Amino acid sequence: MxxxxxxxxxxxxxxxDDVAALAGVSAMTVSRVxxxxxxxxxxxxxxxxxxxxxxxxxxxSAARMLVTGRSGVLGVVSxxxxxxxxxxxxxxxxxxxxxxxxxxxxxxxxxxxxxAIEDGVDRLRAQSVEGAIVLAPHRxxxxxxxxLPPDFPVVVVGAGDxxxxxxxxxxxxxxxxxxxxxxxxxxxxxxxxxxGPADWIDASERVVGWRSVLExxxxxxxxPLQSSDWSPxxxxxxGRRLAADPAVTAVFAANDPMAxxxxxxxxxxxxxxxxxxxxxxxxxxxxxxxxxxxxxxxRQPFGEVGRHAVRLLLERMADPxxxxxxxxxxxxxxxxxxxxxxxxxxxxx
Amino acid sequence: MxxxxxxxxxxxxxxxDDVAALAGVSAMTVSRVxxxxxxxxxxxxxxxxxxxxxxxxxxxSAARMLVTGRSGVLGVVSxxxxxxxxxxxxxxxxxxxxxxxxxxxxxxxxxxxxxAIEDGVDRLRAQSVEGAIVLAPHRxxxxxxxxLPPDFPVVVVGAGDxxxxxxxxxxxxxxxxxxxxxxxxxxxxxxxxxxGPADWIDASERVVGWRSVLExxxxxxxxPLQSSDWSPxxxxxxGRRLAADPAVTAVFAANDPMAxxxxxxxxxxxxxxxxxxxxxxxxxxxxxxxxxxxxxxxRQPFGEVGRHAVRLLLERMADPxxxxxxxxxxxxxxxxxxxxxxxxxxxxx
DNA sequence: CGGTGAAATGTTAGCGCTAACAAGAGCTAA
DNA sequence: TTAGCTCTTGTTAGCGCTAACATTTCACCG
Numbered sequence: 001m002x003x004x005x006x007x008x009x010x011x012x013x014x015x016x017d018d019v020a021a022l023a024g025v026s027a028m029t030v031s032r033v034x035x036x037x038x039x040x041x042x043x044x045x046x047x048x049x050x051x052x053x054x055x056x057x058x059x060x061s062a063a064r065m066l067v068t069g070r071s072g073v074l075g076v077v078s079x080x081x082x083x084x085x086x087x088x089x090x091x092x093x094x095x096x097x098x099x100x101x102x103x104x105x106x107x108x109x110x111x112x113x114x115x116a117i118e119d120g121v122d123r124l125r126a127q128s129v130e131g132a133i134v135l136a137p138h139r140x141x142x143x144x145x146x147x148l149p150p151d152f153p154v155v156v157v158g159a160g161d162x163x164x165x166x167x168x169x170x171x172x173x174x175x176x177x178x179x180x181x182x183x184x185x186x187x188x189x190x191x192x193x194x195x196g197p198a199d200w201i202d203a204s205e206r207v208v209g210w211r212s213v214l215e216x217x218x219x220x221x222x223x224p225l226q227s228s229d230w231s232p233x234x235x236x237x238x239g240r241r242l243a244a245d246p247a248v249t250a251v252f253a254a255n256d257p258m259a260x261x262x263x264x265x266x267x268x269x270x271x272x273x274x275x276x277x278x279x280x281x282x283x284x285x286x287x288x289x290x291x292x293x294x295x296x297x298x299r300q301p302f303g304e305v306g307r308h309a310v311r312l313l314l315e316r317m318a319d320p321x322x323x324x325x326x327x328x329x330x331x332x333x334x335x336x337x338x339x340x341x342x343x344x345x346x347x348x349x
Numbered sequence: 350m351x352x353x354x355x356x357x358x359x360x361x362x363x364x365x366d367d368v369a370a371l372a373g374v375s376a377m378t379v380s381r382v383x384x385x386x387x388x389x390x391x392x393x394x395x396x397x398x399x400x401x402x403x404x405x406x407x408x409x410s411a412a413r414m415l416v417t418g419r420s421g422v423l424g425v426v427s428x429x430x431x432x433x434x435x436x437x438x439x440x441x442x443x444x445x446x447x448x449x450x451x452x453x454x455x456x457x458x459x460x461x462x463x464x465a466i467e468d469g470v471d472r473l474r475a476q477s478v479e480g481a482i483v484l485a486p487h488r489x490x491x492x493x494x495x496x497l498p499p500d501f502p503v504v505v506v507g508a509g510d511x512x513x514x515x516x517x518x519x520x521x522x523x524x525x526x527x528x529x530x531x532x533x534x535x536x537x538x539x540x541x542x543x544x545g546p547a548d549w550i551d552a553s554e555r556v557v558g559w560r561s562v563l564e565x566x567x568x569x570x571x572x573p574l575q576s577s578d579w580s581p582x583x584x585x586x587x588g589r590r591l592a593a594d595p596a597v598t599a600v601f602a603a604n605d606p607m608a609x610x611x612x613x614x615x616x617x618x619x620x621x622x623x624x625x626x627x628x629x630x631x632x633x634x635x636x637x638x639x640x641x642x643x644x645x646x647x648r649q650p651f652g653e654v655g656r657h658a659v660r661l662l663l664e665r666m667a668d669p670x671x672x673x674x675x676x677x678x679x680x681x682x683x684x685x686x687x688x689x690x691x692x693x694x695x696x697x698x
Numbered sequence: 699c700g701g702t703g704a705a706a707t708g709t710t711a712g713c714g715c716t717a718a719c720a721a722g723a724g725c726t727a728a
Numbered sequence: 729t730t731a732g733c734t735c736t737t738g739t740t741a742g743c744g745c746t747a748a749c750a751t752t753t754c755a756c757c758g
Contacts, residue, residue: 026709032707044707062411062744062745065745066746067713080440081443084431105422107447126410233639260640264643290584290609290612409713412713412714415713417715417743
């Protein structure tokens with residue numbers, strides 16, 4: 001039997017000179033095979049590649065980085081990658097980065113403060129990432145971002161306008177508009193709102209969309225109930241207040257988990273959904289079609305946002321100081337209303 | 350007013366020699382301030398630190414890595430970071446890595462095959478990570494892991510035993526045992542099971558736990574229904590089959606999203622939970638207390654698993670070829686049964 | 699058949715840092 | 729006083745790679 005076991009563990013990893021020696025060329029030629037293969041004669045290239053394979057050669061990224069100044073790594077600064085939105089966006093970012101031959105490093109934040117965000121970016125910079133995407137659609141992000149040196153390429157996901165960096169976002173306002181219009185079109189007099197935390201930009205954009213429709217239609221505008229986090233528990237607790245009010249016939253919750261909490265509160269109060277009260281959410285998490293009842297929601301194309309963010313970042317890296325890029329309008333994608341059974345016409349009173 | 354604005358953008362970033370010159374010392378002393386500060390006289394150290402601050406000096410990680418061979422980066426190979434389990438574990442890993450002064454790079458897999466896993470690890474290795482955590486409790490992981498060079502430190506999360514690498518895991522079998530015992534103790538004659546995908550190790554461990562209790566108690570062992578993914582949709586579709594069978598009074602679903610789908614299937618079939626059928630899940634996602642009804646589930650301490658994985662990896666990196674570490678028994682943590690309203694005594698027939 | 703230019707390959711230097719050793723300063727003890 | 733120590737700082741070399749320039753090779757043409 002011919003042995004195809006690898007050679008008995010070389011004492012140290014092969015470097016470029018080893019490959020060059022084995023292939024009978026100079027190190028520079030090996031380097032060219034890696035970086036500009038078309039500039040090497042096919043026959044030489046083949047010999048070099050064979051030598052690489054034989055030695056299981058792996059280019060040393062540190063050495064390459066040292067001389068080129070490029071690391072091939074993008075950074076992502078994120079608050080809570082456990083939430084569906086950030087997790088999905090991160091996934092989209094990773095896919096897009098890989099397609100562009102970049103690796104992704106992450107830095108989670110333990111708090112949403114200016115200092116924490118600056119620290120997160122600094123940790124990534126210390127690892128020589130070539131640029132970073134900030135995934136913290138939060139007011140504090142804006143502050144943290146302003147503190148950054150202008151020559152370090154940063155893109156932010158989901159934050160409002162008037163930031164000194166490019167923005168990729170979902171059009172939350174349009175989403176808020178769509179749900180609210182949908183509920184009004186079913187015949188509801190007005191729509192109540194359980195808002196996300198006030199300092200999250202997504203949350204306030206959704207409020208703006210919701211309010212604008214009510215105002216445009218001349219409907220009463222109830223005071224939105226403000227949650228402190230995005231959790232189902234918040235939705236439940238705020239929902240109990242709404243459930244107790246017989247005037248409430250339609251509620252727009254700022255995300256699906258809160259809508260779930262609201263559904264429970266309504267159920268416990270003996271109010272049926274959608275017969276007595278219509279409920280709509282936001283995010284369209286994979287679970288919402290299976291809620292009781294299946295939830296009308298606004299689907300966010302998180303993956304696409306992630307891809308856009310990477311595109312913007314690569315653009316920016318190519319031309320770090322382009323003011324054109326800096327003042328580029330946010331690259332937004334439209335969310336889509338998904339109507340399910342949790343919304344219907346109001347009860348005839 | 351004294352200007353505290355930073356100097357007008359230096360033409361190029363400061364390097365160690367710049368700091369040394371400004372502080373009036375040699376580059377080596379600057380290096381020592383960074384790496385072994387106690388070996389530098391306090392007064393000198395202060396001067397160097399001041400120079401660093403003044404120049405906004407940032408050590409070049411590539412240069413350091415080139416000479417030390419250490420990158421300060423850990424890799425995580427993961428399949429679907431959108432799922433609650435992997436996302437939470439990743440979060441725990443990142444926290445623990447940060448505490449140990451490491452950054453985390455991620456590589457998502459587009460498929461669960463041996464080749465994909467090897468490719469993921471290779472991508473990370475190409476970035477010179479010092480070690481990697483594989484977050485893919487899947488049979489294919491085992492194959493992929495065997496293909497790795499023995500001197501590259503790898504830890505796997507959640508995979509079964511007899512792997513050539515250290516393992517951090519939740520004791521899924523114990524979890525399965527606990528839910529099943531709980532349901533039997535309520536008076537059910539036996540417990541049906543909606544299993545996760547067969548090639549996921551977690552899934553089959555849960556089956557083993559469930560089956561072992563039924564067998565030990567001499568109860569009939571229904572054929573488990575096999576899902577193809579972990580989605581609520583699978584739970585729903587398989588759940589419809591169970592809902593149609595009046596003999597079914599207790600079901601253990603292998604995760605909470607599938608339990609949610611099952612709840613819907615039962616509801617649609619007019620079977621009440623828990624009066625007619627008891628349902629239990631696994632994971633205890635943040636939403637499950639708000640399901641209809643609130644779901645009995647098994648809480649997995651994902652964060653802790655992540656921390657353990659990092660600890661094992663650091664151990665392994667410190668001593669890559671320690672056979673002791675290699676054959677270490679899996680470091681498992683116990684999941685906890687959380688009883689809510691979806692489980693109760695069977696109907697009196 | 700020498701001249702010419704493009705294509706292929708080689709040589710040199712240096713990216714920024716730290717390991718290893720060298721050397722100076724300040725002190726103790728014989 | 730000076731050998732001999734410790735504490736602190738400096739010097740040298742090189743990690744593995746690629747940019748820039750230098751040289752060789754080779755096909756083609758007049």
